[in-house]
Amino acid sequence: MNIMDFNVKKLAADAGTFLSRAVQFTEEKLGQAEKTELDAHLENLLSKAECTKIWTEKILKQTEVLLQPNPNARIEEFVYEKLDRKAPSRINNPELLGQYMIDAGTEFGPGTAYGNALIKCGETQKRIGTADRELIQTSALNFLTPLRNFIEGDYKTIAKERKLLQNKRLDLDAAKTRLKKAKAAETRASSEQELRITQSEFDRQAEITRLLLEGISSTHAHHLRCLNDFVEAQMTYYAQCYQYMLDLQKQLGRCFPSNYHCNNNQTSVAPIPSASSNVAGSPALTSTSGLVMTSPANLIDLKECSGSRKARVLYDYDAANSSELSLLADEVITVFSVVGMDSDWLMGERGNQKGRVPITYLELLN
Numbered sequence: 001m002n003i004m005d006f007n008v009k010k011l012a013a014d015a016g017t018f019l020s021r022a023v024q025f026t027e028e029k030l031g032q033a034e035k036t037e038l039d040a041h042l043e044n045l046l047s048k049a050e051c052t053k054i055w056t057e058k059i060l061k062q063t064e065v066l067l068q069p070n071p072n073a074r075i076e077e078f079v080y081e082k083l084d085r086k087a088p089s090r091i092n093n094p095e096l097l098g099q100y101m102i103d104a105g106t107e108f109g110p111g112t113a114y115g116n117a118l119i120k121c122g123e124t125q126k127r128i129g130t131a132d133r134e135l136i137q138t139s140a141l142n143f144l145t146p147l148r149n150f151i152e153g154d155y156k157t158i159a160k161e162r163k164l165l166q167n168k169r170l171d172l173d174a175a176k177t178r179l180k181k182a183k184a185a186e187t188r189a190s191s192e193q194e195l196r197i198t199q200s201e202f203d204r205q206a207e208i209t210r211l212l213l214e215g216i217s218s219t220h221a222h223h224l225r226c227l228n229d230f231v232e233a234q235m236t237y238y239a240q241c242y243q244y245m246l247d248l249q250k251q252l253g254r255c256f257p258s259n260y261h262c263n264n265n266q267t268s269v270a271p272i273p274s275a276s277s278n279v280a281g282s283p284a285l286t287s288t289s290g291l292v293m294t295s296p297a298n299l300i301d302l303k304e305c306s307g308s309r310k311a312r313v314l315y316d317y318d319a320a321n322s323s324e325l326s327l328l329a330d331e332v333i334t335v336f337s338v339v340g341m342d343s344d345w346l347m348g349e350r351g352n353q354k355g356r357v358p359i360t361y362l363e364l365l366n
Helices: 003-029 042-065 070-082 092-107 113-181 185-213 218-255 296-304
Strands: 310-313 332-336 344-350 353-360 362-364
Touching: 003 042, 003 113, 042 113, 042 185, 042 218, 092 113, 310 344, 310 353
Parallel strands: none
Antiparallel strands: 310 332, 310 362, 332 344, 344 353
16 A cells, blocks of 8 residues: 555545534534533533633733733734744833923923922833833733733643544544444444444543643642732832832922912822911921022911012913012012911012012022
8 A cells, every 4th residue: 555545545534534523513413413421520620721711811911901001012012922022122101201201391491390390200200110111021921921821822732632522522422323323233343343442532532631621720829829929010010109109299399388289179198288387497498409499487487577588480470460460480579478468479579560479489589
């Protein structure tokens, strides 16, 4: 027998086996043939493996969305991963925002209150961006990769053996059907021999599949350790972000009066001392340029004294009515208190012009 004849016979045998399985499967679906049921333990293991696979895929995909919300970036990373190449490093959103803030602060002037605050905020945003990058890298290594390895490795092996088990089961049931239909003694003997062979192959494949499926419990234990690593990575990230923002809040708090911390009446996370707090003897807050920043203590001193002080204007201000004085950023005016005036306002004077000015727009000078 030459190789060509052997291949032809093998193809014919494979075609016959495929046809036999197809007929058996169709008849089972139509209720015209009996089906060998797997034992309850094996069925439970198969169900557990399928459930593990479904939820692992969902958790994997949603974690990827959490760590990288941009779908285009995720697709790009997937392509590079399949090509076994390292994806190009890109600036993330917090880092980009931080750079914009720093550039804007530099443009407005680091010596101005707004410029200085923008630079500080920008530096903090860039630190958060770095922490975000570290979270993604750690999570990808310790959490996403093990989950992906299960889906693309262990479960694919299980699915392959499960499919073989299904084929062996169809072969077994087809052999049972042929034995039932056999009438001649010679045919029955051949069918019985075939049944013994297919039963043995089915039992062997069922044992192989069972051993693989029992490893799912070990998979759960491994994924539990990976989940713990992911939680620790998140905990580190959020702790870093909280500390960065807390430090930033303290830095900004040194540069603004107490009633300028928030634009609304909601209570902030950190309580801000009111102007009525006991601040007697508190030193003035000095900026990097040597100017004394407006603080609650400075304002109280100014309100209680009858003299006047020089103040630098921080931001442009358009007077709302004739009782107010319009301001231009960086100009220096004279300010003084008036008995009975609202605590948020001072009287400002520029040459022959005079009017009320908001204290939050001022920086008192020595």
